[in-house]
Structure formats: structure tokens, C-alpha cells
Amino acid sequence: MAQAIQIKICGLQPGDDLAFTTDPLVSHIGIIFVEKSRRYVPPMQAAKITGQLAKANACRSVGVFVDTPIDVIERTIEQSGIEVVQLHGNESVSDCAAVKQLGVDVWKALSVPLANADPTELLRKIEQYQAVCDALLLDAQPPKDTTVTGGHGVSFDWRMLGVIEPYLNGRPWWIAGGIHPDNVRKLLSVCRPTGIDISSGVETNGRKDLEKIQQLLKAVNGV
Numbered sequence: 001m002a003q004a005i006q007i008k009i010c011g012l013q014p015g016d017d018l019a020f021t022t023d024p025l026v027s028h029i030g031i032i033f034v035e036k037s038r039r040y041v042p043p044m045q046a047a048k049i050t051g052q053l054a055k056a057n058a059c060r061s062v063g064v065f066v067d068t069p070i071d072v073i074e075r076t077i078e079q080s081g082i083e084v085v086q087l088h089g090n091e092s093v094s095d096c097a098a099v100k101q102l103g104v105d106v107w108k109a110l111s112v113p114l115a116n117a118d119p120t121e122l123l124r125k126i127e128q129y130q131a132v133c134d135a136l137l138l139d140a141q142p143p144k145d146t147t148v149t150g151g152h153g154v155s156f157d158w159r160m161l162g163v164i165e166p167y168l169n170g171r172p173w174w175i176a177g178g179i180h181p182d183n184v185r186k187l188l189s190v191c192r193p194t195g196i197d198i199s200s201g202v203e204t205n206g207r208k209d210l211e212k213i214q215q216l217l218k219a220v221n222g223v
């Protein structure tokens with residue numbers, strides 16, 4: 001039997017209701033440590049979320065960083081209690097290796113080019129980053145008019161997965177970008193990732209919406 005799809009709900013903020021994290025499908029939550037993002041959470045505030053989570057269940061916490069100095073990442077891990085570091089900027093393979101030395105799991109986000117673009121560069125990166133990272137995360141390229149590298153509710157062309165998936169070598173990989181309750185079944189009909197990562201698609205007015213999260217879980221259940 002195929003392994004159940006894991007789900008990461010990203011961009012949680014202090015005060016959010018964490019009831020959904022007891023659902024066995026929800027394996028991870030994400031906290032944004034990118035000051036330019038509207039979802040930014042200071043590390044000490046994040047500790048409240050991770051503390052609450054640890055008491056409740058086995059769901060793991062992921063901290064999202066963009067081109068952050070290693071000493072800041074180290075301090076943030078200590079202060080917040082996150083267990084996985086997601087690098088969502090231009091971090092090099094050796095940057096990823098340095099974060100791995102801190103004793104956390106490391107996920108590297110890679111942007112998927114437009115459908116008519118040459119995927120060679122992405123395929124090369126997949127091979128290089130897989131050598132040091134625990135998982136890769138495929139996301140859409142951010143819109144041109146922003147300096148924030150993720151969380152825009154924009155999907156890449158999933159037809160690209162036909163080219164990319166064979167190069168992932170059966171290693172852990174996640175998909176992000178514009179996933180929501182109404183398109184998730186279509187997504188899972190064209191690929192079989194380790195997990196799916198959702199932020200904008202389960203928000204209303206910029207905050208997590210429990211009803212949308214439940215709709216998403218219902219859609220994924222049994223796929």
C-alpha cells in the first residue's frame with residue numbers, strides 16, 4: 001500500500017488554534033522567520049507554538065528561513081524549539097550542510113521554472129542538494145514584483161512534474177505553491193510527493209482558517 005501523504009500547514013502565528021495538528025495526516029507545521037513576510041513570528045513567540053505542539057502530539061515544527069546567517073539560525077533554533085529548518089532562498093549546498101551540522105533536519109526549497117523553460121538547471125540542483133538535505137521542496141517562482149520568496153498562493157505548472165519526478169530518485173520531496181482544498185486531489189492525481197505544504201490556500205483574511213484546513217484534510221483523506 002502506498003504511504004499516506006504527509007501535510008504541512010505553514011505560516012502559523014501565536015494565538016492560532018492548533019486543534020487540527022492532532023489529525024494524523026498533519027505531520028508538520030511551519031513558522032516563518034523571514035522578517036519581510038507578513039507571517040513573520042519572532043523566535044520567542046514561536047516557542048509558545050512549539051511548546052503547545054509538543055504537548056499535543058507527534059506533529060513536528062519547521063522554521064522557514066531565507067538567506068539567514070548561520071548564527072541567527074542557530075539562535076532561532078535554540079529560542080524557538082523548531083526541529084526542521086526549511087531554507088527558502090539562495091542558500092548554497094554548503095550552507096545547507098552547515099545547518100545540518102546544527103543537529104536539525106534540513107529541507108531546501110527549489111523554484112520550478114515555467115513550463116516552456118529549460119529544466120536542466122533545476123535537475124542539476126536536485127542532484128546536488130539531495131546529497132546533503134533531508135528533503136527537497138518544490139515551489140513556484142515568486143511573482144516578479146516581490147522580494148518575499150514564498151507564500152504567495154501561486155502554483156507552478158504541475159505538468160513539469162512529469163519531467164522532474166524521475167530525477168527525485170525516490171528520495172523525500174514536498175510540493176508547495178497555490179495548493180488549496182479544491183485543487184489538491186487534482187495535484188495528487190498527477191504526482192506522489194512525500195508531502196504537501198500549504199499556507200495561503202487555508203487562510204482567510206491572512207490568518208489560518210480551521211474550516212479550510214478541515215476541507216483540505218477531507219480532500220486528501222483516502223487519496
Ligand SMILES: O=C(O)c1ccccc1N[C@@H]1O[C@H](COP(=O)(O)O)[C@@H](O)[C@H]1O
Nearest residue numbers: 037150151152153154176177178199200
Ligand atoms: O509564507 C511566507 O510568508 C514565506 C515567506 C518566505 C519564504 C517562504 C514562505 N512560505 C512558504 O511558501 C510555501 C507556501 O506557499 P502558498 O502560500 O501555499 O502558496 C510554503 O513552502 C511556505 O513555507
